[in-house]
Amino acid sequence: MLDRGGSSGASPIRVMRHLRQRRHGGVASGLLVILGLFTLVACTGGDAEFQHTVEMEDNFFTPEVTRIDVGDGVRFRNRGVVPHNAIDVGGSWSTGEAAGGDAADLMDPDEEVVVTFDEPGVYTYYCSIHAPDDGSAGMAATLVVGDVDLEDAADDAAADQVTEWTGVTRRVPEDHPTIQNAVDAADPGDLVLIAPAPETPEHLAADGRYAYREQVDVTTPSLTIRGTDRNAVIIDGEHERPIGINTVGADGVAVENLTVRNTTGNGIYWTGVTGYRGSYLTAYNNEIYGIYAFDSTDGLFEHSYASGSKDAGFYIGQCDPCDGVITDVIAEHNGMGYSGTNASDVYLIGSVWRHNVSGIVPNTLDSQRLPPFGRVTIAGNLIHDNDNREAPALGLQWSAFGNGVLLTGGMDTLVTRNRILDHERSGVTVGPNLSRNFWMSGGNVVTDNVIEGSGYADLILAGPALTGNCFAGNDPDRTVPAGLESVAACGPDATAGAHAEVVDPDRGAFRLPSRQHLAPTLSFVGLVAESEFGLQPDNDHRDAPVPPDQEPMPGGADAPVVPAVGVFAGFDLDLDAIEVPPSPDPTRGGEDADAGDADGDGAEVATGPGAPSRDRAVLVAGVPFGIGGFSTLYGVLGWLAPFALFAAWVALALIDLARREDLARPAVVAWTAGVLVLPFVGAPAYLLAGGAGLPRWLRWTAVVGATVVLAALLGAAAVIGGLL
Amino acid sequence: MGALQVVMGLYATVLPFAVLAAWIAVALWDLSRRVQAEEVGRGAAAGWAGVVLVVPVVGAAGYLLAGASLPRWLAATYVAGGLVAWLVVLAATSALGGAA
Numbered sequence: 050m051l052d053r054g055g056s057s058g059a060s061p062i063r064v065m066r067h068l069r070q071r072r073h074g075g076v077a078s079g080l081l082v083i084l085g086l087f088t089l090v091a092c093t094g095g096d097a098e099f100q101h102t103v104e105m106e107d108n109f110f111t112p113e114v115t116r117i118d119v120g121d122g123v124r125f126r127n128r129g130v131v132p133h134n135a136i137d138v139g140g141s142w143s144t145g146e147a148a149g150g151d152a153a154d155l156m157d158p159d160e161e162v163v164v165t166f167d168e169p170g171v172y173t174y175y176c177s178i179h180a181p182d183d184g185s186a187g188m189a190a191t192l193v194v195g196d197v198d199l200e201d202a203a204d205d206a207a208a209d210q211v212t213e214w215t216g217v218t219r220r221v222p223e224d225h226p227t228i229q230n231a232v233d234a235a236d237p238g239d240l241v242l243i244a245p246a247p248e249t250p251e252h253l254a255a256d257g258r259y260a261y262r263e264q265v266d267v268t269t270p271s272l273t274i275r276g277t278d279r280n281a282v283i284i285d286g287e288h289e290r291p292i293g294i295n296t297v298g299a300d301g302v303a304v305e306n307l308t309v310r311n312t313t314g315n316g317i318y319w320t321g322v323t324g325y326r327g328s329y330l331t332a333y334n335n336e337i338y339g340i341y342a343f344d345s346t347d348g349l350f351e352h353s354y355a356s357g358s359k360d361a362g363f364y365i366g367q368c369d370p371c372d373g374v375i376t377d378v379i380a381e382h383n384g385m386g387y388s389g390t391n392a393s394d395v396y397l398i399g400s401v402w403r404h405n406v407s408g409i410v411p412n413t414l415d416s417q418r419l420p421p422f423g424r425v426t427i428a429g430n431l432i433h434d435n436d437n438r439e440a441p442a443l444g445l446q447w448s449a450f451g452n453g454v455l456l457t458g459g460m461d462t463l464v465t466r467n468r469i470l471d472h473e474r475s476g477v478t479v480g481p482n483l484s485r486n487f488w489m490s491g492g493n494v495v496t497d498n499v500i501e502g503s504g505y506a507d508l509i510l511a512g513p514a515l516t517g518n519c520f521a522g523n524d525p526d527r528t529v530p531a532g533l534e535s536v537a538a539c540g541p542d543a544t545a546g547a548h549a550e551v552v553d554p555d556r557g558a559f560r561l562p563s564r565q566h567l568a569p570t571l572s573f574v575g576l577v578a579e580s581e582f583g584l585q586p587d588n589d590h591r592d593a594p595v596p597p598d599q600e601p602m603p604g605g606a607d608a609p610v611v612p613a614v615g616v617f618a619g620f621d622l623d624l625d626a627i628e629v630p631p632s633p634d635p636t637r638g639g640e641d642a643d644a645g646d647a648d649g650d651g652a653e654v655a656t657g658p659g660a661p662s663r664d665r666a667v668l669v670a671g672v673p674f675g676i677g678g679f680s681t682l683y684g685v686l687g688w689l690a691p692f693a694l695f696a697a698w699v700a701l702a703l704i705d706l707a708r709r710e711d712l713a714r715p716a717v718v719a720w721t722a723g724v725l726v727l728p729f730v731g732a733p734a735y736l737l738a739g740g741a742g743l744p745r746w747l748r749w750t751a752v753v754g755a756t757v758v759l760a761a762l763l764g765a766a767a768v769i770g771g772l773l
Numbered sequence: 774m775g776a777l778q779v780v781m782g783l784y785a786t787v788l789p790f791a792v793l794a795a796w797i798a799v800a801l802w803d804l805s806r807r808v809q810a811e812e813v814g815r816g817a818a819a820g821w822a823g824v825v826l827v828v829p830v831v832g833a834a835g836y837l838l839a840g841a842s843l844p845r846w847l848a849a850t851y852v853a854g855g856l857v858a859w860l861v862v863l864a865a866t867s868a869l870g871g872a873a
Contacts, residue, residue, distance in 0.1 A: 489779075512782070512783065512786070513779045513782060513783060514782075565782070565786065566786075567783070692787055692790070692791070695787065695791055696790065696791040696794035696795065697794075697798075699791045699792070699794070699795040700794060700795040700797075700798030700799065701798075702795075703795050703798070703799050703851055704798060704799055704802050706847075707799060707802075707803075707843055707847055707851075714846060717847065717850065718850050718854070721850050721851065721854050722854060722858065725788070725792065725854060725855060725858035725859075726858045726861055726862060728780055728781060728783075728784035728862070729780070729784060
């Protein structure tokens, strides 16, 4: 994060830092440094002068090319949900140094830095955790200062990928002292084979284990980077380096059979690639993401484990189609087990998602390209206990707390044949997501899951929603709205999911308009308020449990070497063969109960019939009581109270019409029609302007006074919750 | 989906509940007026109130159509009009693409 104090010793430009944080607001302080030809100004309050803005999204700059005049200011603004920075490839400036810290210091979401450029030239800049330091790929962009020719400073020397192993093995540490050294020396198609770190002082990690204390940047395609021992080959970020293995723009790179831990960003990361594979990987206590593919297609995560990340253990983002598969993985103790922002055509198959803040959360955000997400297939997973208040999580992740599967603002996703147990909020929620745009969900199909032990409801359709969401065969104990499988049923031919052709899904013949409910949406707003108000548990990812040894890759060092080319096409996926996985509790799950400890976490399996479902929230017209004060408050003020007020208006209007003797029958009928048919405005219009016989003070108090009071209460609640 | 579709979808969701609440309110107001006018006894009024409040939908609509002192055309307007209004809103919402 940004260093809040100090000053940079050298900078070729004038910089003005403007810090704007959601919770803390501006802070008045400033400093001035003049060095050589240039001036550095850093301040943390007031409005900085700038003529241009570069948005730092997740994970790209926009615009990609910015042209400015000499002397102009550029505001770098982080509009993403994860930290970023901007660093000149030539090293002449950075947002971190501008803010008075180191070049690689990161800007939190909502932070801004203004840089004023006094020297003409072409600057290629990059984000140090989302691009290589030559700015050749990933999160990089160009700034043209003055009337100069734009030259593409990116190094486009990446070699072509190959489809087969070259037969060359580069051994670490025998042939190369560091992994980075071996990767740099490798040609496309080589195997980089890593033995456990030597037991030397320079490899001694803080916990007494021996690890590679480096970040590995990969720009050569078709490499296979393999550990000889999944649990003993460790890359340790030491809570100082952003990424463990950072593959940027290099297609076809496979990473296998090793552990990455303790990074300040991502454990194992691919960005801007076609073809990637992560097999038998362990990623733990990496601050933001564990195993992560961004802006990448044709990939596979398999037989892997991720824990202790504030955002997500597994993440696939910004791709359409992604052609990505995640199968046979375990994610626990993360903010989210899976997050997939704007990721379409993804399969999440046969994995375990447990003890995270939330389980599987495909989502749509404007901070990344290609919104909305769509066509995700979630099948055959065991999803349980994703309401872990002791897991680390960012604020945005807290808003998803307590849900097994949460589809926010996406389309045509299939959730089928999963076992979803014991969540404080819901088993499956389909709902909207408010980013810069308001994204609603539609065409999602939720069928044939086993869902038990949900505190709020097993199934929720949170409104407003688009058309086509349907639910069938889940046998829920409670839904919001009530009777969801009746009012939003699926027909027998309903289809959705990855690569499904959803033209007109069969959603059944009988559908009522009460198929969605606003209270759950307001309940999510309540969680945002909890985070803003400081009620979110502040858990340090460094304190997340260290996982036990995980299953090693069959064959180990001698396994066949296969570059990650044509991964998706080569994956044998038989969706029809997928069944609901057995219960982790042998006393639950009926005919599946004999499978016992299905998720392998042993000691955490509860026993006894019916245990350990969550306490049921008391619902009043869909508003939950008992699962968070802000959720209840916003549900009451945002849903119950307005609804009751509207109902009172209609009742008052009809009573008044019944009392009036000055109106002819046609007029009464016409007013009744207006009161009922005109959405929300018919009744108040009659009361205020229809000549109602009720006392004027009563009519104005009921319509205007009550509305003002309700709006004031809502505003006050939003202020208290930090939403305004 | 435009804002109008969202508003119509939401209105189609809440309207039946608002109509039911209005039926109940009109029925209780009518009962109160009839008790004050000594048209019905307190016991009978309490019985009707119980029916109106406890029997879902049919209780309030049944009282308005069969037991209330309202003119028959007005009671029919309220009961049938509520249902017709809901269908109209549903049709409009469906036409806008918001109720499928």
